[in-house]
Amino acid sequence: MSNNQLFAKKSLKGLLDEMAGxxxxxxxxxxxxxxxxxxxxxxxxxxxxxxxxxxxxxxGPALMLSYVVAGLTCIFAALxxxxxxxxxxxxxxxxxxxxxxxxxxxxxxxxxxxxxxYAVGAATVANGWSGxxxxxxxxxxxxxxxxxxxxxxxxKDGAxxxxxxWFNLPAVAVTxxxxxxxxxxxxxxxxxxxxxxxxxxxxxxxxxxxxAFYVHPENWTPFAPYGWTGLSFFGIPVMGQTNQGGxxxxxxxxxxxxxFAYIGFDSVSTHxxxxxxxxxxxxxxxxxxxxxxxxxxxxxxxxxxGMVKYDQIDANAGVSSAxxxxxxxxxxxxxxxxxxxxxxxxxxxxxxxxxxxxxxxxRDGLVPxxxxxxxxxxxxxxxxxxxxxxxxVSVLAGFLPIDALLHLTNIGTLFAFVIVCAAVLIMxxxxxxxxxxxxxxxxxxIPLLGIGACLMLMFSLPAANWWRLIxxxxxxxxxxxxxxxxxxxxxxxxxxxx
Numbered sequence: 001m002s003n004n005q006l007f008a009k010k011s012l013k014g015l016l017d018e019m020a021g022x023x024x025x026x027x028x029x030x031x032x033x034x035x036x037x038x039x040x041x042x043x044x045x046x047x048x049x050x051x052x053x054x055x056x057x058x059x060g061p062a063l064m065l066s067y068v069v070a071g072l073t074c075i076f077a078a079l080x081x082x083x084x085x086x087x088x089x090x091x092x093x094x095x096x097x098x099x100x101x102x103x104x105x106x107x108x109x110x111x112x113x114x115x116x117x118y119a120v121g122a123a124t125v126a127n128g129w130s131g132x133x134x135x136x137x138x139x140x141x142x143x144x145x146x147x148x149x150x151x152x153x154x155x156k157d158g159a160x161x162x163x164x165x166w167f168n169l170p171a172v173a174v175t176x177x178x179x180x181x182x183x184x185x186x187x188x189x190x191x192x193x194x195x196x197x198x199x200x201x202x203x204x205x206x207x208x209x210x211x212a213f214y215v216h217p218e219n220w221t222p223f224a225p226y227g228w229t230g231l232s233f234f235g236i237p238v239m240g241q242t243n244q245g246g247x248x249x250x251x252x253x254x255x256x257x258x259x260f261a262y263i264g265f266d267s268v269s270t271h272x273x274x275x276x277x278x279x280x281x282x283x284x285x286x287x288x289x290x291x292x293x294x295x296x297x298x299x300x301x302x303x304x305x306g307m308v309k310y311d312q313i314d315a316n317a318g319v320s321s322a323x324x325x326x327x328x329x330x331x332x333x334x335x336x337x338x339x340x341x342x343x344x345x346x347x348x349x350x351x352x353x354x355x356x357x358x359x360x361x362x363r364d365g366l367v368p369x370x371x372x373x374x375x376x377x378x379x380x381x382x383x384x385x386x387x388x389x390x391x392x393v394s395v396l397a398g399f400l401p402i403d404a405l406l407h408l409t410n411i412g413t414l415f416a417f418v419i420v421c422a423a424v425l426i427m428x429x430x431x432x433x434x435x436x437x438x439x440x441x442x443x444x445x446i447p448l449l450g451i452g453a454c455l456m457l458m459f460s461l462p463a464a465n466w467w468r469l470i471x472x473x474x475x476x477x478x479x480x481x482x483x484x485x486x487x488x489x490x491x492x493x494x495x496x497x498x
Contacts, residue, residue: 010100029276035285036194038290050257051319060225064305067301071293074290081266085286086280086436093269098419110419112472116472119392120412139333153400171394174347179351207335228252229251230253231459232460233460259457269282364490365484365491
């Protein structure tokens, strides 16, 4: 086997030819539906929960700027995503982009990484959905039995602790329900998602507009009580203040911690093959969803830190407790209900995206083609891989502690962003004359800023996340060298070439 295969690239012409082939996905998504998918993936329970903890413990009112920094990082990456999505509107997102610029091995690594991002992320939010759903039911004095209200074990202080429960029934149930909706069709999935997005955006606007009447500007002073930096390198603080545990705190530290709040906008690009006019609609949806979410995030943080002094914010339920403190306890129910809707749409988009990455990999022969690229003749969805992802997420969400894996979604996404930003630079050199309906502006500045900002946030995450990412990628490489490289379509073409 020639080593050339490891770095062999798919041609852009080959990608475009594939789009005209059989077994394609149905083009039914317009710019509004695509933007709704982006907003659906980005705004989840984190806007109501994580903001309280990050403001109290890490950044204070400067968390507003933390969201701006994280949002800017995403915008750099989003501009690069948009250029690729307009050039090659096929399923696969960063996996496909890497295959055309860096070769098969890098494509496999990023594809495997994306599956991790979406599957582990989906399992995590399914657990979060369960908690919110049970809190809503508790308002009506309805409770799940102790043997099925949470996972059998949790990960606490570096050890596994038995909970006494057998499995997390609500998490498993919602995962199965979402899987069935996804198998039925992309139109039904998008319509269901649009309803969930509408509900949670209304709730977020409620928090902003009602909470604004209870803001006390003096609560924003001091604005950056923990400082403006807070950088670390492999978990070792290098700039700014630290807390009692030696972890960095400050505005930039806040950006690294809350970055996961933006994860999901890249899922828009995985649905390029199902867009009616992908060259125009996908770039619009990516940028619009990011802009909407950034404005909403900053506004919620401004209201929260204005209603309650940062050091008095409830770290576990900041927004709902702030309204209770203001004499509006009924708002707690509205926020919990919005959390259920919010997390449902995040779960849907994450579970919608993972099978489409597998679909792209299967078309290239890197995973079994008969299974992963099988599109249902009636529903026109990758139904077998959707069922597999659904089963995998159900097991993770129902039985295993997700806490230890949560930040894997963070570091995996940042890694994907670095690859996409670098791929734009490479493609501008290797295919300068290719048609680009959308062009990333200020190249090479924007891609370089994207790479630098993503690496800064990656290195600011705890070192354990790097080791978990390396372990997952090592498992992926074993699968690639045992199966993928022997069944690769491109590899077979290279071996048969004279």
